[in-house]
Structure formats: structure tokens, C-alpha cells
Amino acid sequence: MSQESAFKDFLSNRFVRAILLSGLFLQLGIWIRNFAVLLFVMEQTNEDPFAVSLISVAEYAPIFIFSIIGGTFADRWRPKRTMVWCDILSSISVFAVLLTLVVGTWQVVFFAMLISSILSQFSQPSGMKLFKVHVPEAQLQMGMSIYQTMFALFMIIGPVIGTIIYGNFGITISIAITGVMFLLSAFALMFLPADKVVEASREKTTVIQELVQGFKYVVSNRFLTILGANFFVAGLAIGLIQPLGIFIVTQQLHMDKEFLQWFMAVNGVAMIIGGGIALAVSKKISPIRMLAAGMIINALMISIIGFSNILWLSIAAQFFCGLMMPAIQISINTMILTNAEEAFVGRVNGIMTPLFMGAMVIMMGLAGVLKQLFGLTISYQISAIFMLLGVLLVMPLVLNKPAKKQVKVDI
Template sequence: MSGETSFLRNRFVQAILISGLFLQLGIWIRNFAVLLFVMEQTNEDPFAVSLISVAEYAPIFVFSIIGGTFADRWKPKRTMVWCDILSAISVFAVLLTLVLGSWQVVFFAMLISSILSQFSQPSGMKLFKVHVPESQLQMGMSMYQTMFALFMIIGPVIGTVVYSNFGITVSIMITGIMFLLSAMALMFLPADKEVKKEQEQTTVIQELVQGFRYVLNNRFLTILGANFFVAGLALGLIQPLGIFIVTQQLQLDKEFVQWFMVVNGVGMVIGGGLALLLSKTVTPIRMLAAGMLINAMMISIIGFSTNLGLTLTAQFFSGLLIPAVQISINTMILKNAEETYVGRVNGIMTPLFMGAMVIMMGSAGILKQFLGLMTSYQISAVCMIIGVAIILPLVLKQQAQNNIKANM
């Protein structure tokens, strides 16, 4: 039986992929329904629209490490099922309030769901560690990431079509149903393992501190965390500036930015598939180094280029390599963290990346104003190269180990 066949016959894989499908449908329908609804209600008020992002991303900083700690304390299957059920309940509560006439509660739907995902996501990572053989972890992450990349293309279309045809009430109702279907799919996961309780019980705070100590005492995870932070700086700086590449660098109408993003999304879908194919032959650390190095080159080209064809080509290849970076990092976290610490390690790493992204997203406008668009993109490229330099010792160490094995 081939590795792909045995992987897809894994009961955990089947349940988690079906759950992910329902979850992505619900999230994208909710996101775009809320976005379009708020824009209509506020006459496109930028502050109100920005609150949507705050409701979606703020819980990552507050609850990620807490959620990771509880993922290590609680039974992961039960945690994921209840998170989806509670998300559905919160969505239906918002629906009831909408019917009664208070539209502002749509922010509550985003906030509660985002908080619960900080408990569910590390639990999912923990289950990957438990139920997927180490040799198939990279394949699993590749398949999971490809699904997310695909929804980055079709998700906005689905969300817009549903809202345009049925309105906010039906969109929110469908979202709640999707969350319930995700919970039902998760019910088919293998039962949680019964773990013998230690005689000496530890508190949440003690376990949280243990998580930080574990990462700091693990050289591989510390280097990976530094790389994660720098990658967040690089991507956060250029994320808000894509519109200016279109309008200022390429001298095109602002509406063209949607095609700019579609090219990137198509690259991500294909990149996820390529990462899946290469997962048997290319180690995660090499994939990460190659992905960041080539991404640095593409970001630099986008910053310099005034030619539409060259810019779109670089944008495509930049998207092509993003899954390699994300898949490699997730795979290495799973391979190098003990099962009892997976949730906390994931909870520590995620705010490093997101925090760096948000810092640079907030600074991007100022840097562009003082340094210019081209220079901002070159700074992002340099950050990516610094990220490669940080993990270079790990790449060389693995190369040396491979040479020793080859000579034995």
C-alpha cells in the first residue's frame, strides 16, 4: 500500500479533512457576509471595517498561548468538538439578536469564533502528532495547507455569492450549520487516549511557564521561533502595500488588485500540491530554507518591477513558495516537540509570527511614506534572507548527518 493510500485511509485524516472543509466554508461565508454587511450598514466606514480584523486577530495574542496550554491539559478530540459546537451556538445567538434588530452583534460572532479557534487549532496539531506516523506528517501538513490555500481563492467568491443572494440572516445561519457539521465530522475521530493523572497536580500558570522553558531549552525550537518571527516581519511589511504596487508601480486601477491576489492564491494552491509531492524527498528544514530564499528574491523583484508580466510572475512564484514555509514550520514543530508540549509550543509560536506581522502591518504605511515603496519591499526581502541565515546551522547540521549516513 502506497504512503498516500495509507494516509488517506487513516480515520483521523478522513475526519479532520472533512471537518476542515465544513469549517472553511463556514468561516469564509461568515467573513465576507460580515464584511459586506458592515460596509452597507456603516456606508463603508473604514473604522468599522477595521474592527472586523480586530475581532478576528486580537484573540490570537490574548488566547493563543492560553489555548495551547489547555490543549495539553484537556482531551483534544473533546476540545475540538466542543469548540465547534460553542461556535455554532454563538452564531445562532447572534442570528437571534440580528432578527431582533441589533446589527452590531456581528462583531461578537467573529470574536467568539476566533477565541474558540485558539483552543481548537493546537488540539488539532496535537492529534496530528498522535494519529499520523512521523514519516507522513509533512504529507499531512501539505494536504491540510493546500485546502486552506484553495479556499483563499474560492472562499471570497462563495462568501460574496451567498451574501448577495440570501443576505446576512441566511449567511449567518449557514455558518452555524457548517460549524455543527464540522463538529459531527470530528465525532468520527478516534477516541481520546486516557492519560493517568499525575499524583502532583500542576496549575495552568505552572504549565504555561513550563511551555516557555521547554521552548527556550530546546535549541531547535528556539531557532525556529526566531525564524518564525522574522518571517512575520517580512510578510507583515508587504501585506498592506500590494494595492500600491498596483496603483503606483504598475500605474493600474485599484480594482486590478483582485487579480494580483488571485495570482498569488493560484500559486499557493499549486505550491501546496508541489509540497505534497516533494514531502517524501525534501526534508522540512531544506524546504523552509529554499522557500524563504526564493520568496526573498520574488519580493525584491516585485519591489523593483514596473512591468506587469514580470510582477505577476514574481507574485505567482511568491505564492508558490508560501505553503513550503508554512508546511515546513508546522511539520518541524510536530516532529521536534514532545506530545505533552505540542499545544503549548504551537501556542507560543503562533503569536511570534502574528505579532511580528501586526507590528509591521501597522508600520508599513509610515515606512512607505519615509523610505518609499521599493525600499519597503527590499527590507522585507532582507528580513526573509535573515530568516534563512538564522536556520542555516540547522540545514548544515542535517546535511552533515546525511553525509555520515551515506558513508556508513
């Protein structure tokens, strides 16, 4: 089958059309909310760094607390129903925040971030589970490529849309639009195929028991265990350099701090192109090889950025970093779906995500200390070494190409 006919066949899938439309509405709502809240809080607090940092806490803290729990419930509940209700509840919470905002308590905007972030930890693994159910395995990598390309596109246009809407209409209308977008996402999800009715013949288990089963499943599956270790070191690498980009711009390249937005825009444009390339080669390159290649190139580019004080060279390296990022993300999501049984997809996703996010946040916290101790260049070389370590961890899977094996876990 040609790439074009495979793509048409993929888009003819009712599930794909509904999930992409839902994702479009969600991304619009999320980016409008994120930038409206950011700009509003900066105005209300006179750019207080602590208040601004609380936005990130409200957005990322639920990932640690609720990701594993959400993944477990994604395996217990009907995934379509879970996703629809999560979007509806997110919309209700946003309108509740809007009502309180009108009364005059501006601090409630943090809850708009917090509540929808918590609910997303239940919705996201349910979406992965539905990908496993409704997309043929041969099309999973293509599906992840298209999905990732949409996210990359919004990394560029999202801040622009959010800033324009807040600048023209203010916080009240911005929050209202966010609520409407979440409702439209829920409406789009109504067109998903009905959830399969699971036979009630299984022995009843508690949430704790199923949570433990999820951990046992990952540990018993060699592929997933290695992938989890790769997740962790990749999080260390990305977390270390994420707060240091501003110093690359000001200290290494001797540009104004405002140039950072254009430096990051290069990354976003490259991610869109990289998503398209990943889509084109998804039928020819296995996910594990795509992951290894992406991390090797990223390690080299991170090293170059750390050394370079030449503008065009740093921009080129930043571009290739962005170009490879979709390959890394797409291959990881594809391998989780293809190497986890349907009954465990939610829990596997819920366990893997905190590994990456936890490592990333740890290194974000240490980034300033490491920069002071070793300098900017060495900090970037440490990040590159973590990336290469991630490649070494998955190399046995690249070389041995073991047959996919799904592990049964005793209940």
C-alpha cells in the first residue's frame, strides 16, 4: 500500500477523525487558557516570579500526583465515557472559575489550570487506550505522527492565538472561550465508536490491586522496563537545559533576552517539519530505531549549542533538535501501545509519564546550581551525555530486535 493510500485509509477511520477534531478544540482551549492566565497573573502581581511559577506548579504538579492513578482508572472505566466526562467537567470548572472571577477573586484562575490538569491525567491515558483499540497496529506510528504534528503546530500558533485573544478581550472572555472549547471537544468525542462492553466474569479487584498489577506488568516486561529507564534519562537531559535557554541567548550568543522567543520558534517550526518527516518514514523505520537515531542527533545538537557562540550554528543546532523531537515522542508512544496489552495501556502510560516528568523537574531544579558550579557549556555537555546514555539503554533492543512479547500478570 502506498503512503498516500495508507494516509487516506487512516483518515477514513471514524475514531481518527473524532479524536483529531477533539484534539484541535482542546489545544485551542489549553493555549488560550495558558497565555491568558500567564498574562493576567503578570499584570495582577506586577510580574512577581513566585506567582508566575505557581502557574507551572498548578499545571505540572497533578502529573506526579494523579498520572498513575488516572492510568489505573483508565483501565477500569470505559475510555470514551471517561474522556467525554473529563472534558465536560473541565468546562464546568472553567465556567465556575469564570463566575468567581466576575465576583472579584482573581486568584481563582490558578484553579482553572489545576482542575483541568488533574482531569487530563484521567483523559490522556484513556485516549491512548482507544488508539490501541481502534487503530490497526500498522497505522499506530502514522497516528502518533499526525497527533504529534498537531501539537507541534500549536506550539507556534498557540501563544499567538492566546496573546491576541487576551489582548483584545481580556481574562473574562478568554476563560469563557476556554470553557466553550472544552465543551466542543466533548461534543466531538461523542462521535467516537461506542465503548466495548467488558464481560463481568473477572474476579473483582480494588484500585490498589490493579495499581500493583500495573507495576508488576512493567517490571516483568523487559521492553517496557528498558523504555522506562530511557524515559527517565531523557527527562534528565531535557530538564537540565530547559531553564538554560535564556542564558544561551544572552550569555553565549550575546543577544537581547527577547530573542529567546525567536530561538524557540525555530524549534517549533522544526517540530512541525519533523512530524511530517516522521509520518513519511514511519512505514520504513521501526520505532526503536527512530528513537535511537533521534536521541543520537539530539545529543550532538545539544553539545553544539553548549559550545557555540556563532548565531547561525546555534540556530541550525536548535532546528535539528526540534526536527528530531517528534521522532522521539512518536516512537515512544508507538512502542507503549504496541508492547502493552490493551488491559494495561492506561497503567503503563500512567507509570511512564511520571518517570519522564519527575526526572525533568528534578533537573530543572538543579539546572541553576549546575550552571553555577560547572558553567553553561559543561551543563549542556552533561545533558548530551544523558541523551547518549538513553541510546545505550535501548541499544540491546535495537540490535537484538526481539519479538514483541506481551507479559501476562497474575491477578
